[in-house]
Amino acid sequence: MSTISTGTQDQSGARTRLHGKVAVITGAASGIGREAALLFSHEGAKVVVADTDHEAGTRTASECADAIFQDTDVSDPTSVSQLFDTACEHYGGVDILYNNAGIMPADDDSVLITSPEAWDRVQAVNTKGVFLCCRYGIPRLIERGGGSVINVSSFVALAGSATSQISYTASKGAVLAMSRELAVQFARQSVRVNALCPGPVETPLLMRLFEENPDAYERRRVHLPMGRLATPLEIANAALFLASDESSYVNGATFVVDGGLTAAYVTPE
Numbered sequence: 001m002s003t004i005s006t007g008t009q010d011q012s013g014a015r016t017r018l019h020g021k022v023a024v025i026t027g028a029a030s031g032i033g034r035e036a037a038l039l040f041s042h043e044g045a046k047v048v049v050a051d052t053d054h055e056a057g058t059r060t061a062s063e064c065a066d067a068i069f070q071d072t073d074v075s076d077p078t079s080v081s082q083l084f085d086t087a088c089e090h091y092g093g094v095d096i097l098y099n100n101a102g103i104m105p106a107d108d109d110s111v112l113i114t115s116p117e118a119w120d121r122v123q124a125v126n127t128k129g130v131f132l133c134c135r136y137g138i139p140r141l142i143e144r145g146g147g148s149v150i151n152v153s154s155f156v157a158l159a160g161s162a163t164s165q166i167s168y169t170a171s172k173g174a175v176l177a178m179s180r181e182l183a184v185q186f187a188r189q190s191v192r193v194n195a196l197c198p199g200p201v202e203t204p205l206l207m208r209l210f211e212e213n214p215d216a217y218e219r220r221r222v223h224l225p226m227g228r229l230a231t232p233l234e235i236a237n238a239a240l241f242l243a244s245d246e247s248s249y250v251n252g253a254t255f256v257v258d259g260g261l262t263a264a265y266v267t268p269e
Helices: 031-042 054-062 077-091 114-124 128-143 166-189 204-212 214-222 230-242
Strands: 022-026 046-051 067-071 096-099 145-151 190-199 254-257
Touching: 022 031, 022 077, 022 128, 031 046, 031 054, 031 096, 031 230, 046 054, 046 077, 046 166, 054 067, 054 230, 067 077, 077 128, 096 128, 114 128, 114 166, 114 214, 128 145, 128 190, 145 230, 166 190, 190 230, 204 214, 230 254
Parallel strands: 022 046, 022 096, 046 067, 096 145, 145 190, 190 254
Antiparallel strands: none
16 A cells, blocks of 8 residues: 655654645735745745735745745736746746636626626636646646646635625636546546635735725624634645645545635524
C-alpha cells in the first residue's frame, strides 16, 4: 500500500505541508489570496503572486519566503499564458493552481437592473478567468506528474438570495460546474480539481460594500449561524488542505466553508 506524505519538518521542527511545491495564486495581492500566499509560503511552497495590483502584489511577494509577483489579467489569454510561462521559467514547473481572483462590483445587482456590460465584466474575470487559468495551467501540472487545482466558487452557487448579484452568482455556479467536469476529466492524470465555496468573508471588497451600506451587513449577519463573517485566514487554511497531499483523495468536491450558512433554516437570532 502506498504512503501519502503529509509534509516534512524544517530544522526548527515546524511542519512544511507544501515542501517543494510551486503554487500559482491569482488575486493574491489582498484578501484571501494574500493570506493564502503567506500561508502557503510558510508551509514551504514557492509562490507566484498573480494580480493586477502591482504595488500590493509586490508587497505580498516580498513578505513570502520565496515568491515572485506577476502582473496578470486573468481575463486576457496572453496575460494568463505569460503567467504560467514565467512560473515555469522561474521555478521549473507548477504543482498548485489556486484560482482565487474575482470581482464583485456594485453595479452587479438584480437581473432587472444589471446592464449587459456589467454582466460581461464580471463573467470575464470570474468565469473566463478560471477557464483560462485551467486552460493554460493544467498542462503545466500534468508536466509535473499531477497536482491540485483549487477553483473559488461560493456559497451563493448553492443558495439563492433576494439581495441579488446576478452575474456574480451565475459566475460562481459556472465555476462549480466547471470544476466537477475538470475533476473527472483529469483524475487519471493525477490532477485533482476542487471547488472551494466560502461563505461571506471579511475581505476589503466585501467590507467596502458594507461600509457604504451598514444595513446590508446587519441584514446578512442575522442569517449567519456563527454570528460573524469568516476571516481570510480561515478560508486560506481550507485552501491549504486542498493544496496539500493530505487531501490526496479529495477530487471533484464542493468544499463548503461557510460557518453553517447553507445548512441553516432558522438561526438563533
